[in-house]
Amino acid sequence: MEEQLEAYCTHLRSERQMSLHTLLAYRRDLDKVLAHCRQQQLTSWSALDPQQLRSFVARQHQQGQSSRSLARLLSAVRGLYLYLNREGLCQHDPAAGLSPPKGERRLPKTLDTDRTAQLLDGAVEDDFLARRDQAIMELFYSSGLRLSELAGLDLDQLDLDDGLVQVTGKGNKTRVLPVGSKARQALQAWLHLRALANPRDEAVFIGQHGKRLGQRSIQLRLKAAGERELGQNLHPHMLRHSFASHLLESSQDLRAVQELLGHADISTTQIYTHLDFQHLATVYDSAHPRARRKGKTDD
Template sequence: MHEQLDAYLEHLRRERQVSTHTLDGYRRDLLKVLALCEKNALTHWSELDGRSLRSLVARLHAQGLGSRSLARLLSAVRGLYQYLNREGLCRHDPASGIAPPKGERRLPRTLDADRALQLLEGALEDDFIARRDQAMLELFYSSGLRLSELVGLDLPALDLAAGLVRVQGKGNKVRELPVGSKAREALHAWLELRLLSNPGDGAVFVSQQGRRLGARAVQLRVRQAGVRELGQHLHPHMLRHSFASHMLESSQDLRAVQELLGHADIATTQIYTHLDFQHLATVYDQAHPRARRSTESAPALGTGAAPSERSTGDDE
């Protein structure tokens, strides 16, 4: 079973070319399933049935594993069994018909437009690290890049004259994105200083030693900028969420935002419509004279309250 699992993971790496992050997640999930099989003295993947897998999902949920993590585990199992069936090693899929428990869908945290402006227009020193960090922040917010896309960015992918950046996203899909004028200015200023580090490769963002910045280093710099300029926690994906939310709020073009973000499924992009509606609902509640929700109880019948003294809560 270990050999077949290793062969499947190698298939994902070489044939499907999934990201290292995705591969590690699938490995962790499938090792949980393998541990269940070993506990039940199963010696072949064909012996795992739906009842045992359902029990595992229920136990992991009871231990606090969220619905999204369980959905990924079931997806990993389905992928494994598609491979095993194709190789003639199995004739069933124990994950068939099993759905993860429904969990509360949390809306992504974003910066509003004023806070984003405050972050990007803070005091800026003219030195290597400050210029580099400013260019990273501007590019995250200007083009909605994922952390992995920014870290993997090489110089040939930038066309500042045309205002374009080419990134390689999930599933090795390449897309071209616009780069705003403020981001172009920040990148020009950074690239003039970049050569001071004598960079060893073509990475756009490098350390003072000339090495490509890793994901952890970028996360740290973004977090420090959030504390310094906004007094709050900030991470790269919050800038991507803010980009998407502000684009959708202004354009109302869900398909365009989907393309910019590189989402394969528009349902993933639709979460930003909830953010947009949340903003509209807040404005409505604050502005409409008969929309304000009152937490006070309405006057009891027979108290003689005049109509003008009544709460301005929901219409009857």
């Protein structure tokens, strides 16, 4: 079993060219399954049946494994058995039809409007890094871009005269988004300095050597800005989530928010209705004279 598992991992690395990070995660998951098989005195992968795998997954869930982690584990098992079946080493897949236990859907973290203003409305130094980072944060919050969309943005996708940006998102789908006035001002200030920096490609956001700014660099710059301005962690999706939450609070138009975010399924967007309810519940608790839902009752 160990030799077959090693052969599968070699296949993933050499033929599938799987990233090292993903490969290590798959190997850790499959090592857990292998240890379970040994505990059950199973001597071959073909001896593992769906009921045994289901019991193993249930036990992992009881021990605190998240639904997301267990979904990855099952994906790793399916990949292994696809390989084993193709190599003639097995004739079944114990993970077929199995789903991970449903966990609580965690609400995305957002900034409220005051914290967003605190982040974006401070004085900005007129230098390369400060202007670039300000433009990045304003565009994330103005248009709800994903990290990959912003990092991949080229100059010909940006129309500041009309206040529009065209991005290519998941599934290679293109959408056109509005760019707010604050973001336009920040971008204009940045593009003036960008032009003086000997840019080496058409990327909107470049580093000091003129090359496109990578996703990891953007994450680190936002993290530094969050710690400096807010005293907390800040990441690109927090600004995207804040964009969606604040827009839904004001407009109550779920379909419009879905289109702006580029969600294929409206159920993905509906999580923001929970955030909106939290906001409404907070207002209710603090303002209604007979609310007191979380306070002490009268004697």
